[in-house]
Amino acid sequence: DAGVIQSPRHEVTEMGQEVTLRCKPISGHDYLFWYRQTMMRGLELLIYFNNNVPIDDSGMPEDRFSAKMPNASFSTLKIQPSEPRDSAVYFCASSPNRAGQPQHFGDGTRLSIL
Amino acid sequence: AQSVTQPDIHITVSEGASLELRCNYSYGATPYLFWYVQSPGQGLQLLLKYFSGDTLVQGIKGFEAEFKRSQSSFNLRKPSVHWSDAAEYFCAVGSYSGGGADGLTFGKGTHLIIQP
Numbered sequence: 001d002a003g004v005i006q007s008p009r010h011e012v013t014e015m016g017q018e019v020t021l022r023c024k025p026i027s028g029h030d031y032l033f034w035y036r037q038t039m040m041r042g043l044e045l046l047i048y049f050n051n052n053v054p055i056d057d058s059g060m061p062e063d064r065f066s067a068k069m070p071n072a073s074f075s076t077l078k079i080q081p082s083e084p085r086d087s088a089v090y091f092c093a094s095s096p097n098r099a100g101q102p103q104h105f106g107d108g109t110r111l112s113i114l
Numbered sequence: 115a116q117s118v119t120q121p122d123i124h125i126t127v128s129e130g131a132s133l134e135l136r137c138n139y140s141y142g143a144t145p146y147l148f149w150y151v152q153s154p155g156q157g158l159q160l161l162l163k164y165f166s167g168d169t170l171v172q173g174i175k176g177f178e179a180e181f182k183r184s185q186s187s188f189n190l191r192k193p194s195v196h197w198s199d200a201a202e203y204f205c206a207v208g209s210y211s212g213g214g215a216d217g218l219t220f221g222k223g224t225h226l227i228i229q230p
Contacts, residue, residue, distance in 0.1 A: 033217050045217035091157060099210040100165030102148055103218060105157040
């Protein structure tokens with residue numbers, strides 16, 4: 001079975017540029033989560049969706065960050081404009097809508113803002 | 115607010131020796147608890163989970179964990195480690211209520227080093 005697919009795996013860009021990260025969740029999973037991993041702050045939840053609807057975006061650091069889920073098989077996380085402090089690994093995860101079910105993680109996007 | 119503490123940033127264990135990684139959580143209701151492992155450049159792989167029932171749970175790769183409500187702990191154990199177990203280990207807490215699931219709260223991780 002295909003797992004959570006993220007693209008690109010690596011992104012290097014200059015500050016001020018727009019960055020778009022993509023995620024395809026596991027088919028049939030109702031929940032989609034975006035996390036950010038840094039050395040200083042560890043793994044942090046940014047936002048999550050249920051049935052394509054954003055449920056909690058309180059972890060989104062600034063208005064420069066936005067996320068969408070136009071359909072059940074695709075989500076984007078956008079940073080505009082990007083800054084060096086946004087450099088991190090961004091993970092997408094999905095899970096079914098059943099109690100006790102774990103989240104399945106993608107391999108992440110390593111983002112470097114120069 | 116929920117929180118997870120992994121008190122050991124690094125642990126070094128000899129190959130073949132036993133392992134215990136500590137995890138303490140703070141959560142108002144009955145938590146769902148998870149252990150994930152991350153190899154360099156990879157995503158997080160689920161080792162095991164506690165949802166309800168038997169407090170000793172078995173996972174993949176020979177790992178087990180015990181949920182102790184009185185101590186708010188969910189320590190991960192393995193009787194004999196292999197060099198391939200060297201990785202970063204994360205404990206996480208989540209919930210599921212009538213309103214659905216929440217995102218996970220992770221500990222800062224424990225870096226496991228295996229000595230030959």
